[in-house]
Amino acid sequence: MKSADTMQQQPVSIYIHLPWCLHKCAYCDFNSHATKANQFPEQLYTQQLIADLAQAAPLISGRDVQSIFIGGGTPSLFSPESIEKILSACTTLTRLLPKCEITLETNPGTFEYQKFAEFLSAGINRISVGAQSFNNIHLTALGRIHDANEAINALETAHKIGFKNINVDLMFGLPNQSIEEALTDIETACHQQVNHISYYQLTLEPNTVFHRFPPKLPDEDINWEIQTNGLQALENAGYQRYEVSAYAQANSQCVHNTNYWRYGDYLGVGAGAHSKITTRKGILRNQRTRQPDSYIQAVINQSHILQEHFVANDQLTFEFMLNNLRLVDGFTIDTFTRTTGLHWSQVEQQVNDQISEGLMEKINHQYRASPHGYQYLDELIQRFLPN
Numbered sequence: 505m506k507s508a509d510t511m512q513q514q515p516v517s518i519y520i521h522l523p524w525c526l527h528k529c530a531y532c533d534f535n536s537h538a539t540k541a542n543q544f545p546e547q548l549y550t551q552q553l554i555a556d557l558a559q560a561a562p563l564i565s566g567r568d569v570q571s572i573f574i575g576g577g578t579p580s581l582f583s584p585e586s587i588e589k590i591l592s593a594c595t596t597l598t599r600l601l602p603k604c605e606i607t608l609e610t611n612p613g614t615f616e617y618q619k620f621a622e623f624l625s626a627g628i629n630r631i632s633v634g635a636q637s638f639n640n641i642h643l644t645a646l647g648r649i650h651d652a653n654e655a656i657n658a659l660e661t662a663h664k665i666g667f668k669n670i671n672v673d674l675m676f677g678l679p680n681q682s683i684e685e686a687l688t689d690i691e692t693a694c695h696q697q698v699n700h701i702s703y704y705q706l707t708l709e710p711n712t713v714f715h716r717f718p719p720k721l722p723d724e725d726i727n728w729e730i731q732t733n734g735l736q737a738l739e740n741a742g743y744q745r746y747e748v749s750a751y752a753q754a755n756s757q758c759v760h761n762t763n764y765w766r767y768g769d770y771l772g773v774g775a776g777a778h779s780k781i782t783t784r785k786g787i788l789r790n791q792r793t794r795q796p797d798s799y800i801q802a803v804i805n806q807s808h809i810l811q812e813h814f815v816a817n818d819q820l821t822f823e824f825m826l827n828n829l830r831l832v833d834g835f836t837i838d839t840f841t842r843t844t845g846l847h848w849s850q851v852e853q854q855v856n857d858q859i860s861e862g863l864m865e866k867i868n869h870q871y872r873a874s875p876h877g878y879q880y881l882d883e884l885i886q887r888f889l890p891n
Contacts, residue, residue: 511782515570521774525578529647533709535776536577550586552803554593561597571605571760580610584622591627605759612658613650630669638692659696671700679719686730694741699756704749767843775799786814818890820844825888834872
């Protein structure tokens with residue numbers, strides 16, 4: 505399997521899930537679990553997560569690790585000592601590249617100068633701050649534990665500490681949000697010393713408070729105007745859109761997320777984490793036990809892999825398009841064949857059909873969603889679902 509041999513020479517990413525947070529937000533459908541500070545089994549979880557990594561590391565043996573992303577939950581609830589132990593295990597058990605991007609997700613409500621200085625010393629070189637908004641009314645509606653001043657202080661403090669790579673998460677389409685309020689959030693973010701902004705629309709996901717008790721959200725016309733004006737404001741401030749919800753200054757694109765969107769391989773460890781690894785038998789996907797307490801016990805029993813399967817051939821094209829069409833630049837034929845193991849002829853007619861309908865375009869060697877297709881991306885991606 506030539507493509508498997510090629511992929512097994514490509515760098516991989518590692519995702520590490522730390523599942524606890526101080527409060528479950530009304531919109532959140534992530535595998536996160538509310539706790540009080542210092543009342544969760546941090547040491548035991550860290551120990552078993554490292555054991556999980558040790559068992560899984562042979563899957564990426566000999567491959568360079570280009571990024572580590574520590575997500576949650578609120579990973580910044582963990583102590584710098586635990587984060588250092590986890591990163592030390594990554595260094596020992598896998599082959600980190602010297603310039604490996606190492607991201608820690610943080611909540612402004614947990615930001616402490618000394619603690620975050622120690623995160624930097626532990627090896628974290630990229631901080632992602634979940635501000636979501638700089639409007640206190642909207643933050644309260646979302647159920648966030650921080651206020652606008654804390655969000656701004658977190659971003660300023662991260663820069664003072666010495667973090668050179670800082671992302672801020674922003675949401676739009678919030679309950680009763682006006683166009684002016686949404687654009688003020690963008691303006692505030694752009695005035696901070698951050699080189700990456702994740703800007704995405706609030707959606708009502710199943711199994712959330714907002715899904716059970718839907719708030720009044722802006723209508724489609726208002727959201728369309730927010731997104732259109734917001735994109736222009738971000739570009740005017742020097743942030744280039746490179747993915748549906750991702751905007752970066754020059755040379756500041758997120759390595760970790762770009763690997764996902766390129767359909768690259770990644771190893772996930774921690775409660776509920778997913779992995780995608782190319783093997784000689786095909787593309788292997790697995791998922792770990794979701795509940796933190798159950799996960800800890802399952803790792804001890806070596807029964808923490810909840811689901812595992814090889815991706816069927818008729819799903820490969822859809823999975824590839826689901827990710828790559830999110831990128832402004834799209835993909836090349838080489839990327840498609842290398843990551844899926846399929847021949848281009850197996851998808852060529854489908855792609856040409858979308859080009860004929862104006863939903864995709866070919867620019868030089870790049871295939872991508874057209875400006876029209878980018879506006880209706882969900883519909884475009886569904887065109888590639890297996891029959």
